[in-house]
Amino acid sequence: MMTGGDGEKSGIAGGPARHIPVLLERVREAMAPAPGDVIIDGTFGAGGYSREFLEAGASVIGVDRDPDAIRDGRAMEQAFDGRLKLVHGQFVDLADHAQALGYDAVDGVVMDLGVSSMQLDQAERGFSFRFDGPLDMRMEQDGPSAADVVNTMERRDLTRIIGMLGEEKRASSVSHAICQAREEKPFETTLELARVIEKVVKRNPKKASIHPATRTFQALRIYVNGELHQAAGALAAAERILRPGGRLVVVTFHSLEDRIVKRFLADRCKTRSGGSRHMPEMDVPPATFEYIVKGNQDASAEEIADNPRARSARLRAGRRLDAPARPLDIHSAGVPRLASFHGLGG
Structure with a gap:
């Protein structure tokens, strides 16, 4: 996969974006693949x-939830x-x-947690407001769509x-506008939703290239x-399936998923509680x-110039020790509790 956002400058003028694996050199260095290794690519993409x-x-065992x-x-x-x-399935089940x-x-697990450029560049998948298409956004092309969520x-x-x-700081105003608009006509396309959001969220002059609908589309x-x-579930699965000395390499694209990876590794690499003079x-x-x-590694200026979608990418990596895997509380790891909708959320 390639990106976690949908800025207006994320495509190449005149056609779809080239497939450029993000942080490829850093991923290779962190994974250090060798003949005979078995590596799970949990987000196969392209x-x-x-x-x-x-x-x-x-x-390589390549896993992807997208049948395409x-x-x-x-x-x-x-x-x-x-x-x-290749395995068609969810990376939470990678073990x-x-x-x-x-x-x-296995000897390694790599995960790239962004949505792929191929998905963004297909109008019929409904991930992007750069193209008018059905308001879908489903990676697996199954289950409730983004239109189902905003309409009901x-x-x-x-x-x-x-x-x-x-x-999104103006979330209440955005949701109000959505609910008003859907009373007149249910949302069907990406541009219908983007136009409603544009009326509520104004462009930041300092970040003119970021469309007002970016954060709402990300959320959906x-x-x-x-x-x-x-x-979070995939990190726990990687802990279970990696052999001692095996490597976990994760590339993230926004703060929410990066926070989960950061907390997971901080907890799993911890060797003492820290303590203080007030608490032993x-x-x-x-x-x-x-x-x-x-910590994390970012893309170089050269890579960002060649592939603007790398600008928000961060890499974190850890080596598996021989202690047994532990249960993971996904909410403590940073997954928010949200309303359930036809099996979504939780």
Whole structure:
């Protein structure tokens, strides 16, 4: 995958964006693929990371919830003569996918948590307001769509979703405008929704390239696809399936998902409670990871110039230790509690 946003400058004029794997060099360095390694690419997308690992001699299990990504990856699967195995499924189940293929442990897990440029550039998928298309946003092309949410969800729940998942300061005004507009006509297309939001959220002169609808579209996409629940669950699954010495490499594109990865690694790499003069140190569970990258790594200026979608990308990475995996409370890890809608949220 490639990006986590939908700014107006994110495409190339005259056509769809080229597929440029984000932070590819940093991902390769953090993963250090070697012949004989087995690596799970939890967000296969167009296969940019997978190809890099395969060319280094590793075998790859490529997982993607988007059936189009699996379909388009079949040619690569054939080209690498059995070392790439594609699985249509959710990356929260990546440990189960590996075990179903006969692997009780793997050497690496990589995840790119953004929506792909291919999805953004297909108007019929409804992820972007750069093109008019059905208000869909479903990665798996199944279940409730973004149109279902904006047309039927109660206003207070819409406000909470837009405010928390989109970090939109005018969430209440946006939800009010949406609810008023849908009384006259239900939303069907991306531009219908974007035009309503534009009337409420004004452009920031200092960030003129960011469309007023960006945050609301982000919120709806994250909610419809359960992206934060998926991310937290996938981190726990990676902890279970990685062998000691195995590597976890995660690329994020916005603060919500980055916070989840940051908290997960901070908790799993912790070796002491810290303590203070008012409170003594307390025992903590054995660390299950150690940092490969302390903090995060960003894209270089050169990469951003070549691929503007890399500007918000961050990489975090850890190496698995031999302590047993632990249960993960996804809400403590940073997944907000939201209203449920036909199986979404929670």
